[in-house]
Amino acid sequence: MELQEFSEKYERTVGEVSRVVLGQKAIIEHALIALIAGGHLLLEGVPGLGKTLLVRSLGAVLGASFGRIQFTPDLMPSDVTGGNVFNAKSSTFEFIPGPIFSQLVLADEINRAPAKTQSALLEAMQERAVTVDGTTRALPAPFLVLATQNPIESQGTYPLPEAQLDRFLLKVNVTYPSAEVEQQLLAAYVGGFDPQHLQVEQVLTAAELIDMQMTLRRVTVSPEILAYITRLVAATRDHRSIDVGASPRASVGLLQTARAHAASLARDFLIPDDVKSFAHAVLRHRVVLHPDAELEGITQDDVVSSILAETSVPGGVS
Amino acid sequence: MRSLTARVGTIVWLLASSVVAQTDGEPPTVDDAASNPPQDAMSLGYDANPNATSSSNEPDMFQLVPDPFLQDEVRRQLKNQKYRFCQDPNYRFFRAEKESLCPHVSAFESTCPMLERACSRPPWEEEMAQNEPEESDWSFPSFNLSWVDILFKALFWGALGLGVFYIVRALVRRAQLWKEERDLDVGASSPLPNPRTDRMPDELRTHVLLKMAREKLDQSEITEALHLTYRATIRALADADWVKPHRSKTSGDYLRSLASNRVASPSNTADQQDKQIEVSTVTGHLLDLDRERFRSGPRAEQARTLLGQAESLARRLSPLVLLLGCFWFIGCSTFVPQEFPYQPYAPRGSQLFEDLLRRQAGSVHRRLHRVVDVPEETSTVIAIDAALRPIEWQTLSRWASSGGHLVVAAPSAAFWEEFGQEFEPTACSGPLTTPPLTIVPVDDTMAFAESTSGQVLARCADRIFASSMQWDAGWVTVIADAQLFQNAGLAARHNATIAFHLVGNLDGHVEYLGPWTGRGSQNPLESITRAGFGWWVLHLLLLGIIHAWSRGKRMTTPIDPRDSSRRAFTEHARALSGKYERARASGWALRHYAEWVYDTLRRRAPSTRADLKSLTRAVSTSEIEANKLREALTTARRADELGETTKEHYATFRRLKSAILGISEVSRKSRIEKD
Numbered sequence: 001m002e003l004q005e006f007s008e009k010y011e012r013t014v015g016e017v018s019r020v021v022l023g024q025k026a027i028i029e030h031a032l033i034a035l036i037a038g039g040h041l042l043l044e045g046v047p048g049l050g051k052t053l054l055v056r057s058l059g060a061v062l063g064a065s066f067g068r069i070q071f072t073p074d075l076m077p078s079d080v081t082g083g084n085v086f087n088a089k090s091s092t093f094e095f096i097p098g099p100i101f102s103q104l105v106l107a108d109e110i111n112r113a114p115a116k117t118q119s120a121l122l123e124a125m126q127e128r129a130v131t132v133d134g135t136t137r138a139l140p141a142p143f144l145v146l147a148t149q150n151p152i153e154s155q156g157t158y159p160l161p162e163a164q165l166d167r168f169l170l171k172v173n174v175t176y177p178s179a180e181v182e183q184q185l186l187a188a189y190v191g192g193f194d195p196q197h198l199q200v201e202q203v204l205t206a207a208e209l210i211d212m213q214m215t216l217r218r219v220t221v222s223p224e225i226l227a228y229i230t231r232l233v234a235a236t237r238d239h240r241s242i243d244v245g246a247s248p249r250a251s252v253g254l255l256q257t258a259r260a261h262a263a264s265l266a267r268d269f270l271i272p273d274d275v276k277s278f279a280h281a282v283l284r285h286r287v288v289l290h291p292d293a294e295l296e297g298i299t300q301d302d303v304v305s306s307i308l309a310e311t312s313v314p315g316g317v318s
Numbered sequence: 319m320r321s322l323t324a325r326v327g328t329i330v331w332l333l334a335s336s337v338v339a340q341t342d343g344e345p346p347t348v349d350d351a352a353s354n355p356p357q358d359a360m361s362l363g364y365d366a367n368p369n370a371t372s373s374s375n376e377p378d379m380f381q382l383v384p385d386p387f388l389q390d391e392v393r394r395q396l397k398n399q400k401y402r403f404c405q406d407p408n409y410r411f412f413r414a415e416k417e418s419l420c421p422h423v424s425a426f427e428s429t430c431p432m433l434e435r436a437c438s439r440p441p442w443e444e445e446m447a448q449n450e451p452e453e454s455d456w457s458f459p460s461f462n463l464s465w466v467d468i469l470f471k472a473l474f475w476g477a478l479g480l481g482v483f484y485i486v487r488a489l490v491r492r493a494q495l496w497k498e499e500r501d502l503d504v505g506a507s508s509p510l511p512n513p514r515t516d517r518m519p520d521e522l523r524t525h526v527l528l529k530m531a532r533e534k535l536d537q538s539e540i541t542e543a544l545h546l547t548y549r550a551t552i553r554a555l556a557d558a559d560w561v562k563p564h565r566s567k568t569s570g571d572y573l574r575s576l577a578s579n580r581v582a583s584p585s586n587t588a589d590q591q592d593k594q595i596e597v598s599t600v601t602g603h604l605l606d607l608d609r610e611r612f613r614s615g616p617r618a619e620q621a622r623t624l625l626g627q628a629e630s631l632a633r634r635l636s637p638l639v640l641l642l643g644c645f646w647f648i649g650c651s652t653f654v655p656q657e658f659p660y661q662p663y664a665p666r667g668s669q670l671f672e673d674l675l676r677r678q679a680g681s682v683h684r685r686l687h688r689v690v691d692v693p694e695e696t697s698t699v700i701a702i703d704a705a706l707r708p709i710e711w712q713t714l715s716r717w718a719s720s721g722g723h724l725v726v727a728a729p730s731a732a733f734w735e736e737f738g739q740e741f742e743p744t745a746c747s748g749p750l751t752t753p754p755l756t757i758v759p760v761d762d763t764m765a766f767a768e769s770t771s772g773q774v775l776a777r778c779a780d781r782i783f784a785s786s787m788q789w790d791a792g793w794v795t796v797i798a799d800a801q802l803f804q805n806a807g808l809a810a811r812h813n814a815t816i817a818f819h820l821v822g823n824l825d826g827h828v829e830y831l832g833p834w835t836g837r838g839s840q841n842p843l844e845s846i847t848r849a850g851f852g853w854w855v856l857h858l859l860l861l862g863i864i865h866a867w868s869r870g871k872r873m874t875t876p877i878d879p880r881d882s883s884r885r886a887f888t889e890h891a892r893a894l895s896g897k898y899e900r901a902r903a904s905g906w907a908l909r910h911y912a913e914w915v916y917d918t919l920r921r922r923a924p925s926t927r928a929d930l931k932s933l934t935r936a937v938s939t940s941e942i943e944a945n946k947l948r949e950a951l952t953t954a955r956r957a958d959e960l961g962e963t964t965k966e967h968y969a970t971f972r973r974l975k976s977a978i979l980g981i982s983e984v985s986r987k988s989r990i991e992k993d
Contacts, residue, residue, distance in 0.1 A: 220614045269613040273570035295893035297900055309566050315545040315611055316565040317552040 023181030039169020067102030224314030404430035686838030697826030719790035748779025912954030
């Protein structure tokens with residue numbers, strides 16, 4: 001796929017989803033970038049911001065198979081992965097695939113399930129495969145997990161373990177829309193807008209998405225940019241407010257998202273802006289704050305911002 | 319070189335003078351002086367006979383001819399635009415200057431071409447009178463505004479002090495930031511040093527960076543050239559105050575700040591549209607630069623184009639910088655203030671004489687300090703309008719008597735007291751002559767009565783304008799007034815030649831005294847006092863003493879303790895309480911505290927019944943106390959339900975705490991009594 005075509009398809013996809021999910025263009029772009037970069041997306045935000053709607057719309061626009069898992073405290077791993085069920089007729093065990101065997105999986109309120117169930121996603125997210133009763137089954141490609149979680153409730157929730165968090169390429173904080181956007185939303189509702197019944201046009205096929213993912217390889221990266229990414233990630237390991245820094249998976253993630261961003265602008269090379277614009281989304285969930293910093297009210301975003309402000313960009317001017 | 323030129327000029331001038339003298343059949347002058355003792359007279363450069371009376375001196379007077387080299391030098395110097403009275407056709411004279419200079423305007427033809435036009439303008443006083451608004455019937459009510467004056471002064475000094483404080487604080491913070499950045503650089507950048515993007519010296523300016531880029535491009539180091547071009551562009555933008563560069567900022571950051579700062583509000587005005595065009599140009603240029611900097615295999619031709627664009631951009635921005643700098647920092651204005659006549663380059667100033675003196679003499683020292691001694695190498699002391707004290711004249715007298723040449727113009731009474739001449743110069747309206755030349759007067763002329771000793775060098779009618787007398791082994795030349803040494807005086811016709819003829823030979827070192835002599839400070843303290851900073855320094859000293867006294871021995875130790883890797887418990891507690899406060903969880907904390915209190919009380923009175931009333935009665939000494947405790951405990955245990963503020967929670971906490979402490983005290987006393 002040519003980069004120009006890549007860019008056009010990207011824009012069309014964003015535009016189509018924006019018809020349904022109003023005023024959240026940045027979030028839509030992040031989701032699409034995660035999809036193109038082959039990673040998973042964690043959306044965090046209070047209820048009612050359109051997280052689930054976004055994922056559903058994205059699935060519809062892509063024409064991909066869509067599975068939804070509502071995470072609850074009593075959810076079992078087999079409810080996610082599926083399991084072998086005895087077939088009385090054939091007197092054999094048959095594998096009944098779980099909702100994870102979809103191209104687009106919505107893990108709604110992922111932090112409501114206990115760690116055991118959350119861990120069922122680990123292999124799927126990293127290996128794109130599921131092992132049940134010793135048999136490993138590949139998941140369809142492309143495969144993307146879009147998880148949502150609510151940051152305000154602490155009762156009956158299980159924070160995601162670091163290993164799980166690290167498997168999400170991006171963590172996007174869904175914030176309240178501005179007053180103007182909210183007014184537009186209301187006006188749209190008055191005009192008959194109903195996102196639940198809105199038909200979005202499929203503008204991308206799964207094959208095209210895979211083609212787009214392959215196109216990323218054509219985006220070249222200069223050694224300075226590679227060094228910049230490495231410096232950024234390395235800085236999280238030495239930062240005074242961070243207990244555990246980001247992993248090399250974060251470096252790869254940052255590189256891939258930056259490449260996807262460059263390609264979305266029909267560019268076949270990276271510039272520092274590509275890296276910087278995704279640093280927060282890639283790093284914020286991969287750093288564990290020092291207790292002192294946490295007590296002082298410092299957030300992961302503050303730390304990433306300070307790292308960005310302290311790290312020289314390639315060819316930067318002092 | 320300057321001295322050599324002056325000497326050659328003098329020799330040529332002397333030869334010319336000799337020729338003129340021989341042609342006219344007059345007695346030989348300088349040459350004769352050179353062959354005619356005393357040697358001191360010869361060294362002064364003019365013919366003199368100290369023993370002759372003034373009347374008998376006249377036939378022997380030196381036949382002076384204009385010095386073409388000196389006159390050329392005068393013309394050259396006066397071409398300087400600072401001599402506005404010569405070069406500015408719009409120059410406004412004060413009335414006194416106009417009346418004394420303009421009648422002789424023809425004498426300034428060759429040196430001051432614009433003087434004639436300046437003379438055609440009315441004097442400054444008249445212009446001011448014309449421009450003054452007519453008086454209205456309304457008169458401003460008069461108030462006693464002395465307190466306003468004091469208030470303004472206080473505000474001014476307060477603002478100044480505050481400004482200084484902020485500057486110092488900013489400098490300190492800047493230094494701290496720099497140190498932190500350096501530490502971070504060492505820490506953060508050490509894993510992967512990037513030689514290409516290593517920081518270059520900050521002082522590299524746009525043109526230097528562009529030059530370096532051009533060189534790199536010529537050496538086919540295209541990527542490096544592009545990086546330098548980018549740096550130059552950002553530097554140019556920073557110089558124009560469009561962006562604030564930082565090493566962590568990308569083009570996107572700069573463009574965002576440009577978009578928000580330069581085109582803040584959409585407008586259709588031409589100015590705003592221009593800005594949008596400028597910003598779009600810069601945006602395109604930066605994006606192109608980024609494209610070429612980071613793409614693989616950048617092309618030389620494209621790099622050249624971008625460099626050209628950067629140069630053009632820098633050129634376009636630089637006049638803007640100058641303009642902004644002009645208005646912001648030095649306050650450029652087309653308004654030219656009226657020049658005070660005695661300013662250095664004004665008609666009555668003495669800058670021209672000093673410049674000429676420096677070209678003519680071997681070395682010149684403009685003396686600011688009092689004359690307590692004269693340097694050994696000095697051959698001539700020139701005192702023009704110098705207000706010296708008697709003791710200083712005594713010093714000069716001693717020095718002159720030992721073989722020096724003292725030239726005094728416009729001498730003061732103290733001079734005459736020392737040198738024993740009891741007559742004062744008076745006004746003279748006659749022509750000033752130094753045969754065959756005539757001095758063009760540029761001010762009211764003063765002259766002395768006939769002297770009994772010395773040789774007359776210049777006359778004003780039948781009186782003496784300048785004379786020279788032997789002073790033991792030396793010479794003293796006295797000139798009645800200083801007009802000849804003023805800028806206007808030297809600019810007129812041949813006055814410069816005459817002035818330097820009166821000063822005499824200038825080989826060797828010259829001490830130049832004037833109204834400024836004796837006004838220099840003898841020590842730094844005096845300098846501070848004269849500058850009006852005495853009280854300030856004392857004030858600062860007093861503050862320093864108070865500060866030292868308050869800090870005692872810790873005066874030299876740093877205020878802040880060194881950061882330790884472990885935080886103190888109190889810091890943890892403070893951070894924890896801060897977190898509770900931010901989370902609005904003070905009610906939650908209070909509820910837990912109340913539960914702890916309840917458990918403690920329960921342990922203290924295990925035999926009581928489970929209800930709160932029995933418990934509080936058991937641990938209290940009176941019913942009132944029991945009620946207080948019960949109320950506090952009840953409120954505290956429901957703190958997170960009642961929706962009270964943090965302040966109210968804290969008040970409840972204190973009530974509970976004091977109740978508990980009271981109970982503890984009572985139980986302690988009862989235990990003691992039991993024991």
